[in-house]
Amino acid sequence: MKSNILTVLNLLIALLWLGCGNDNGEFGDYRYRSDMHEQSSFKKHEDPRPPVAGTVPVRGFVEKVRDSLAAARLVNPVRHTAANADSGRFLYQTYCSPCHGVGAKGDGLVAAKFQKPPDLVAPKYVKAPDGYIYFVIQYGRLIMPPYYEAVKFRERWLIVNHLRSLQR
Ligand code: HEC
Known part of the structure; x- marks a missing residue:
């Protein structure tokens, strides 16, 4: 019993x-079980921590651009070389070609369903300063979304250089 x-x-x-x-x-x-929960690692979707005061970037100076006029005066610090051309092409084809097309003519696959972007090999954009294109990548423009999160500083210049090679 x-x-x-x-x-x-x-x-x-x-x-x-x-x-x-x-x-x-x-x-x-x-x-009832908190051993692995309370820890200093990142939780999903948590914002990155702000750097400690006085932190300096390890990859050199990062330009602060207030507006497109200031951006237009930026000097492109990345030279187009045979060694970095592939990275520029890869970045452009990943982030820009869906809308702008592989040849930057504004004929990407998304463009067909979205607003057609301008032809970036046209003289208007050949004349546009490198810094202006850098600025558009960072902040987007009207209907174009900003890419500052996906495309980091040096990568923006690599894309600008790739665009220049398409314009030649
Ligand atoms: C989601 C689609 C889309 C993607 C992805 C995209 N763009 Fe755009 N882009 C547009 C559209 C649409 C316009 C036209 C914006 C407007 O004036 O309304 C535009 C405009 C531009 C312009 C011209 C701005 C001006 O002053 O006329 C440049 C330069 C440009 N894009 C570069 C890029 C680069 C470089 C990338 C990749 C990092 C990129 N875009 C990714 C849609 C896109």
Whole structure:
């Protein structure tokens, strides 16, 4: 009789244990397992931490551009070389060609369903300063989305250089 009661109790406890709580070790509002949860690593979708005051960039100076006029005066710090041409092409084809087309004529696959972008090999954009194109990549323009998160500083200049090679 006594062992029967114990078996039933054990069974109940086992069922409770199996049926309650979730994978995060939570039981309602109560966290019964917090060993790996409370830690300094990033949670999903958490913003990156701001750098410590006084931090200097390790890859040199990063331009701050206030507006397109200031941007137009920026000097392109990245030279187009045989060694970095592939990176520029890869970045352009990844981030720009879906709309602007592989040859920058404004005939990308997305353009067919979206607003057709301008022809970037036209004289108007041949004349546009490197810094202006850098600025458009960073902030977007009207309907074009900004790419500052996806395309970082040096990468923007590599794309500008690739665009120049398409214009030649
Ligand atoms: C989602 C589609 C899309 C993507 C991706 C895109 N663009 Fe654009 N882009 C546009 C559209 C649309 C316009 C026209 C914007 C307007 O004037 O309304 C435009 C305009 C431009 C212009 C001309 C701006 C001006 O002053 O007339 C430049 C330069 C440009 N894009 C460069 C780029 C580069 C470089 C990339 C890749 C980093 C890129 N775009 C990615 C859609 C796109």
